[in-house]
Amino acid sequence: MAEVILKDIRKAFGRIETIHGVNLSILNKEFVVFVGPSGCGKSTLLRLIAGLEDISAGDLLIDGTRVNEKTPKDRGIAMVFQSYALYPHMTVYENMAFGLELAKTSKETVDSKVRGAAKILELTPLLDRLPKQLSGGQRQRVAIGRAIVREPKVFLFDEPLSNLDAALRVQMRIEIAKLHSDMGATMVYVTHDQVEAMTLADKIVVLNSGNVEQVGAPLELYHHPKNLFVAGFIGSPQMNFIDAEVLAADAGGVKVALPGGGSIVAKVAGGALHAKDKVKLGVRPEHLGPGSGEATIPGNIEFVEELGESHLLYVRTPDKKMLTVRASGDAPVETSQSISVAIPPEACHVFAADGSACRRLAA
Amino acid sequence: MNPLKLLKAIGFWLLVVVIVVYAVFPFYYAILSSMRSGSALFQVVLLPEHFDFSNYIAVFAEQPFARNILNSVIVAVSVVAVSLFLGVTAAYALGRVSFRGRGALLLMILAVSMFPQVAVLSGMFELIRRLGLYNSLPGLILANLILTLPFTVWVLTTFMRELPKELEEAAFVDGASPWIVVRRVFLPLMWPALVTTGLLAFIAAWNEFLFALTFTLSNEQRTVPVAIALITGASQHELPWGNIMAASVIVTLPLVVLVLIFQRKIVAGLTAGAVKG
Numbered sequence: 001m002a003e004v005i006l007k008d009i010r011k012a013f014g015r016i017e018t019i020h021g022v023n024l025s026i027l028n029k030e031f032v033v034f035v036g037p038s039g040c041g042k043s044t045l046l047r048l049i050a051g052l053e054d055i056s057a058g059d060l061l062i063d064g065t066r067v068n069e070k071t072p073k074d075r076g077i078a079m080v081f082q083s084y085a086l087y088p089h090m091t092v093y094e095n096m097a098f099g100l101e102l103a104k105t106s107k108e109t110v111d112s113k114v115r116g117a118a119k120i121l122e123l124t125p126l127l128d129r130l131p132k133q134l135s136g137g138q139r140q141r142v143a144i145g146r147a148i149v150r151e152p153k154v155f156l157f158d159e160p161l162s163n164l165d166a167a168l169r170v171q172m173r174i175e176i177a178k179l180h181s182d183m184g185a186t187m188v189y190v191t192h193d194q195v196e197a198m199t200l201a202d203k204i205v206v207l208n209s210g211n212v213e214q215v216g217a218p219l220e221l222y223h224h225p226k227n228l229f230v231a232g233f234i235g236s237p238q239m240n241f242i243d244a245e246v247l248a249a250d251a252g253g254v255k256v257a258l259p260g261g262g263s264i265v266a267k268v269a270g271g272a273l274h275a276k277d278k279v280k281l282g283v284r285p286e287h288l289g290p291g292s293g294e295a296t297i298p299g300n301i302e303f304v305e306e307l308g309e310s311h312l313l314y315v316r317t318p319d320k321k322m323l324t325v326r327a328s329g330d331a332p333v334e335t336s337q338s339i340s341v342a343i344p345p346e347a348c349h350v351f352a353a354d355g356s357a358c359r360r361l362a363a
Numbered sequence: 364m365n366p367l368k369l370l371k372a373i374g375f376w377l378l379v380v381v382i383v384v385y386a387v388f389p390f391y392y393a394i395l396s397s398m399r400s401g402s403a404l405f406q407v408v409l410l411p412e413h414f415d416f417s418n419y420i421a422v423f424a425e426q427p428f429a430r431n432i433l434n435s436v437i438v439a440v441s442v443v444a445v446s447l448f449l450g451v452t453a454a455y456a457l458g459r460v461s462f463r464g465r466g467a468l469l470l471m472i473l474a475v476s477m478f479p480q481v482a483v484l485s486g487m488f489e490l491i492r493r494l495g496l497y498n499s500l501p502g503l504i505l506a507n508l509i510l511t512l513p514f515t516v517w518v519l520t521t522f523m524r525e526l527p528k529e530l531e532e533a534a535f536v537d538g539a540s541p542w543i544v545v546r547r548v549f550l551p552l553m554w555p556a557l558v559t560t561g562l563l564a565f566i567a568a569w570n571e572f573l574f575a576l577t578f579t580l581s582n583e584q585r586t587v588p589v590a591i592a593l594i595t596g597a598s599q600h601e602l603p604w605g606n607i608m609a610a611s612v613i614v615t616l617p618l619v620v621l622v623l624i625f626q627r628k629i630v631a632g633l634t635a636g637a638v639k640g
């Protein structure tokens with residue numbers, strides 16, 4: 001069992017507070033991913049859990065014990081750093097054995113654990129090499145191996161794949177997912193890459209300027225973002241936000257006026273909204289497409305991006321904003337053609353003026 | 364084009380020759396002189412005519428020169444060992460631990476090395492007398508540390524700062540104490556810096572004259588530079604240049620050998636702190 005519980009954790013560097021009271025519980029064997037824009041405090045939060053930074057206020061519990069004052073080793077954590085942080089003068093074997101040696105483990109145990117980890121990570125032929133003789137992906141595997149041999153209660157990863165090229169990143173992502181299911185350990189993973197977050201996580205924690213914006217399963221965040229920030233952060237290309245005015249609202253739907261004269265009844269619970277409220281209507285690019293009827297926005301195609309398996313249309317709307325439309329296959333239209341973009345009511349998100357989302361009625 | 368290139372090449376090599384002659388000739392002349400004696404010393408020659416080692420024998424026969432060399436070795440080696448130990452531990456604190464007044468402390472350490480040696484001489488004398496170290500090797504070691512510690516600490520601090528922070532953190536996560544981090548992770552990476560600063564400290568202590576002269580009384584406690592300066596001839600009016608040169612050559616050779624052995628490391632150390640690989 002290795003639960004990690006954060007109770008109102010705060011961190012200030014000098015007088016500047018960077019983590020503003022985070023509450024979070026990470027279950028045993030859960031894979032939790034921290035995402036957020038650069039500088040939002042992901043690494044700091046991870047380092048607070050690791051014990052590499054002092055917690056300014058709040059309680060951190062691992063396995064039910066308060067560990068605020070404990071050293072990283074005594075917390076039973078292992079960490080994989082973005083820069084790998086391998087000891088340059090030690091061989092792969094020595095790098096992995098270092099922590100065990102310090103813990104005064106017997107030679108035979110060290111040997112069997114290191115060789116076991118090397119086997120899992122396919123590092124056996126490389127054990128006598130120095131880190132500088134390895135490729136980036138191999139170094140990353142050694143860094144992971146160094147964490148595995150110590151059999152920690154909690155694995156912490158700080159952007160472990162961001163120094164790798166795209167193909168290797170996908171491969172390592174799959175290996176990490178496999179490692180998680182094989183080892184059954186609690187893992188906390190920091191990334192700014194939402195594909196990594198969506199694919200790896202049991203639970204995603206979206207951070208913004210030192211605050212938790214939303215915690216939930218990947219698809220829950222995708223389908224039911226709690227606010228504008230999460231809606232904009234999860235999903236690529238980003239969700240479209242259309243400025244709109246409420247015409248009528250009740251618990252069964254919100255009718256808003258669209259730019260260009262149309263209107264739509266969004267399938268969200270609008271009990272708290274009133275006519276004439278300014279709201280933002282959110283629709284993901286993949287839910288938009290050409291169409292006709294009342295719930296459309298007319299526009300002009302400014303660019304077309306062909307991605308092969310899909311294409312993106314950038315449409316200039318009457319209120320001078322840009323809409324992104326995504327559809328599969330090759331684009332059937334060309335730049336500077338006019339288009340009428342249809343919005344499906346069940347795919348709509350509505351955000352009140354304070355940025356909070358109305359509950360969606362459709363799945 | 365070609366004559367210009369030739370001219371450039373000639374100019375370059377001429378410059379090299381001038382620099383080499385300027386650097387090496389005094390030492391070469393010392394070797395020449397060490398093999399001559401009497402009035403022959405006062406004729407200028409550029410090539411040795413015979414090899415006569417009587418001056419070398421005389422140096423050891425006429426004073427406790429072997430003892431002086433041993434003293435120098437003891438002092439210089441101790442100074443290097445203590446400087447490096449204090450330097451590395453101080454560098455960890457100054458380079459890796461953030462605390463209030465760190466910058467001021469670092470500046471103060473640098474400022475200490477700006478005082479001319481003479482300025483601290485009388486104060487140092489009192490200190491050494493109070494500690495009961497007058498006319499003893501520990502007294503010289505202590506005095507020499509004031510010359511070597513500032514730059515040792517400064518250079519090692521700069522070097523240690525450049526080492527990646529994650530390395531230290533990874534070691535902490537692996538369960539290392541700060542002492543183990545320094546010994547098992549940082550020290551192996553700091554070889555070039557250690558060799559450079561160690562060698563500079565060795566040279567400083569080996570050649571140190573003023574403290575060694577002031578803080579010793581008897582011939583048995585003197586180090587080589589003082590011993591050489593106090594070599595006297597048969598009469599008051601005769602300076603035994605042959606003996607002095609022989610003694611100088613004897614004490615310079617170890618330094619030359621040391622520098623040649625470590626020269627690669629030195630160059631790496633001098634640049635490694637400033638430019639990151």
Ligand SMILES: Nc1ncnc2c1ncn2[C@@H]1O[C@H](COP(=O)(O)OP(=O)(O)O)[C@@H](O)[C@H]1O
Nearest residue numbers: 013014018036037038039040041042043044045
């Ligand atoms: N050691 C430090 N001293 C002062 N400020 C820091 C320190 N470490 C991080 N910060 C600040 O904390 C904020 C969050 O940083 P970080 O956790 O590294 O962000 P990221 O989400 O990109 O990993 C940043 O504004 C950064 O400037």
Ligand SMILES: [Mg+2]
Nearest residue numbers: 042043044159
């Ligand atoms: Mg970060």
